[in-house]
Amino acid sequence: MTVNIDGSGRVVIPKEYREEFNLQPDSKVYLLPSPDGRGLVLFRLTPKCANCGSERELTVIENICLCEECRKLFKYMLNK
Numbered sequence: 001m002t003v004n005i006d007g008s009g010r011v012v013i014p015k016e017y018r019e020e021f022n023l024q025p026d027s028k029v030y031l032l033p034s035p036d037g038r039g040l041v042l043f044r045l046t047p048k049c050a051n052c053g054s055e056r057e058l059t060v061i062e063n064i065c066l067c068e069e070c071r072k073l074f075k076y077m078l079n080k
């Protein structure tokens with residue numbers, strides 16, 4: 001599939017790819033050179049708990065993403 005780059009360097013990801021890879025407006029993506037150096041690869045970033053890797057009930061505290069269970073665990077440990 002061929003897409004164009006506009007004058008500001010933007011590329012529109014075709015709708016079928018946005019749907020297939022669950023790319024929503026404001027989705028965070030990671031862009032890096034392909035291993036052969038001939039192109040770019042884009043990954044959707046999925047927020048995860050920094051402690052256990054859970055993707056559910058996340059809260060960001062001091063720039064650290066924690067799930068509810070880990071947040072309660074750390075709060076309990078800090079208050080001991």
Ligand SMILES: [Zn+2]
Nearest residue numbers: 049052067070
């Ligand atoms: Zn967690």
